[in-house]
Amino acid sequence: MDEEGNVDAALMPKDLTDELIVKMYRDMSLARAFDAKALSLQRQGRIVTYAPTLGQEATQIGSCMAMRENDLFVPNFRQHSLYLLKGLPMEKMFISLRGYEDGSKGPKDFKVFPVVVPVGSQVPHAVGLAYAQKYKKSNAVVVSYVGDGGTSEGDFNEGINFAGVWKVPLVMVIENNQWAISIPRKNQTAAVTLAQKAFAAGLKGLQVDGNDVIAVYKAVSDAAKLAATGDPQVIECVTYRLGLHTTSDDPLKYRSAEETEEWKKKDPLVRVRKYLAKKGLWDDSMEQKMADEYRALIDDGVAKAEAFKPDPNSMFENIYSYIPETLKDEEDDAIASNYWQV
Amino acid sequence: MQMNMVASINNALKLCMQENKDVVLLGEDIGRDGGVFRVTDGLLDAFGSDRVVDTPLAESSIIGTSIGMALGGLRPVPEIQFAGFMLLGFAQLLNHAARYRARTRSGMSVPMVVRTPASGGVRTLEHHSDSPEALYSHIGGLVVVEPSNPYDAKGLLIKALHTNDPVIFLEPTKLYRLFKQEVPEDMYEVPIGKANLIQEGNDLSIITYGTMVPVVKNVVQKRNINADILDLRTINPLDEKAVLETARKTGKVLIVHEAELSFGVGAEIAARIAEKAMYDLKAPIIRIGSHSFPYPFPGYENYYVPNELKVSKAIDKLLSS
Structure with a gap:
């Protein structure tokens, strides 16, 4: 899907109905609404440090929707949307963000593992978890996330190497948002792509437009099918962090406003909305209704989280x-x- | 049956693997080779390569994937070939194994037993003789166990494998084959968090564990010293009750370990006694450890590791005070 919402029909995944694309848009919008609220709360001193997802919604929602019901997610720290999509109550999100572990305890059989802060250290967990799925014949595939900076970590390289030797059901999503705090992608590695790091471990690596939710969905769906057969996969989603690394950071110190403006033209939500509008599946009143619905949902979660009494x-x-x-x-x-x- | 520590640990692993198919071993050279000390000998043939997994050479991921396995419902037993190489997995232990339960308010836990040969005295190359128990004991959330004999090794390992916590299981290399002992062939547990008063006496208390237990026992037997000898067995959580009890009883305390003296396990024990049993003491506490620098090349190890003479002199000092 290009920036104007045009899709190459020949490449369109067969299972991706209009209904699902509307859901993608709604989920991406929820991620963005949550993000805006969290940022605002942080600025008011009502939550702790927050790592925004602004601009990376297509990578997260596309990959999440590509997975099946019983598949497992091992994120890093920027994938807030996964928790929302997989059913962590909104108040729990804010309890965590207010600084209480109590928010990180998911419902029974929750499919998303907790936030991991040390960059890349979650990759071996994902590989071990995938080994357990294979050992127990659960049929579940594990999808894990790492940033562009994370691919420089030993644990990332060790982890995918183990995955190759063990032939575990793993999809490793590299969420390349171009910046690891102040270090640009080109200073992170001399490798031309991050996907090619897979090759050294004997895995397949694919690079995809991480701002195109349909492309991400297709790539991750295909990868998950291969992974389920014991053929682990690495997918680099090329996206951009439109916002801050975290709320402790000022991007203007290390990157130009012009660069960010260029990437805003590739906003992952705008193109989906254009696509849906052209097909008559979305309009302003639906947008307004959705915004109201999300505001109520989020405000309710914040109110409950603020009423939470720590023990x-x-x-x-x-x-x-x-x-x-x-x-x-x-x-x-x-x-x-x-x-x-x- | 008479067993040395290698045999008793092998036996414990075998029994636990028979009991629970979720017990999976992984590590470098543990399969066909049976581990560099042959502790896992025969287990590959008995249980197959899905359960006795030879890994690539990367300690952080041996620990890290074990954490993932544990989160996925398995009960992994990673082996790190030598404790000196385990520092590459230190971040995984501190950042994740110790924290997962707290992080999820017990929604998730990491039941695993990290086995590693530790301590010196067997003329090895650099990094093959380290005693890192204080490093791990400093991390709440980890259990740190170090047996001093084949019977305890088997019972503690079985208990560790029945516990839903991450356990660091330090196996003193020097004691692997130093002596045999009668060890039951059936399953039994030795409690974690309970020290063992291996000899009772009234004149002083010697608190020790691991490689120093036979050293202390030799001195006490040769000189017929009337001493309590407390073998900690578990370092963290410390059996504070047993420590205070013996300290109060004799009023004279000697703490002996092979690890570096400064900021070590001995300091923790001495501090607890000072805080809670100071007025029962008849003499200042004495700590014995290796010198306060990293383990030297083997040519110098006999100048470095505490020996019977050093223990004997400390006993004299306490008895005469």
Whole structure:
């Protein structure tokens, strides 16, 4: 799909109905609405540091929708949309973002693993998880995410190397948003593409327009089918971080406003909306209705999260499968000394 | 049956693999080669290559993939060939194995047992003799276990494999084949978090573990010292109750470990005694450890690792005070 919403019909995935494309647009819009709200809350001091997804919605929603019901997701720290799409209650998102682990406990059999902050360190987890799926014959495929910077990490390269040797059901999505905080893609590696890093591990690597939700969907769907047969895949989604690395960062210190403006023309949402409008599947009133719906959903989640009362005892009770006596002593002492009053 | 520590650990692994098909071993050279110390000998043939997995050479991912396996419902037992190489997996242990339960408020946990040969005394190359227990014990969320004999090794390993926590299982290389002991062939557990009072006495308390247990026992037996000898077995969580009990009883405490002295396990034990049993002491606590720098080349190891003479002199000092 190009920037004007034109699709090459011959390349259109057969299973991608109009209904699903509307869902893609709605999901991408939810990710963006969530992102805007989170950024605003952070600026008001109501949540902690936040890593925006602005501009990367097609990569995340396209890859998520390409997976089946029982497939598993091992993200890094910027894939907030996965949690929303796979059913983590909105309030939990904000409980996490307000700084409480309690938000990271998903529903039973939740398919998305928690946020991993150390860049690239989630890749071996995804590979081990995929090994467990193969061992237990669960049929599930694991999809993991890493950024352009993450591909320089040892764990990424080790992980995909293990995946190749073990022939596990893994799709490794490289979310290349061009910037690892202040380091541009060209200074991250001399490799011409990030996808080609797959070749050294004996895996297939594919590069796709990460701002084209349909292309991402197609690439990841095909990859998941191969991965399920024990043929792990790497897909580089070429996208752009339109916003900040995190709320602690000012991109104008290291990149030009002109560059960002150029990428805004490739906005992944705009092109889908154009496509849908041309087909008569979307209009302004639907847009307004959706925006109202999302605002209510998000505001409700924020209100509930702000009403959440943390339990400091829970810090002690979730370190081991039991409370060792020495830790219990610390807990009792903390309660007795009453210094928890804030 | 008479077994050395290599045999008793092999036996524990075999029993646990028979008991639970989710127990999977992985590591460098553990399959056909049976591990460089032959601890996993015969297990590949008994259980197949899906359960005894020879990995590529990358310690961070041996630990990292084990974390993923554990999250996926398996019970992995990664082997790191030598404790000195485990630092490459340190970030995975600290950042993820120790944190996953807290991060998800017990929604997810990482039940795995990281086995690695540790400590020196067998004239190895550099990095093959390290005693890193204090590094791991500093990380809440990890369990750190170090047996000093074949019986405890088997029982502690079985207990570790029945526990839903990440366990660092340090196997003293020097003790692998140092002696045999009667070890039951059936399944049994030795509790984690419980020290073992291996000898009772009234004149002083010697708190030790791992490679230093036989050293301490030799001195005490040769000199017929009337001492409590407490073998920690589990370093973290520390059996503080047993430590304080013996300290209060004798009032004189000697702590002996092979790891570097400074900021070590001995410091932790001494601090706890000072905080909670100071007024029961009749003499200052003495700590013995290796010198406060990394393990030297093997030619110098006998100048570095505590020996019987060093322990004996410390005992004299305590007894005369």
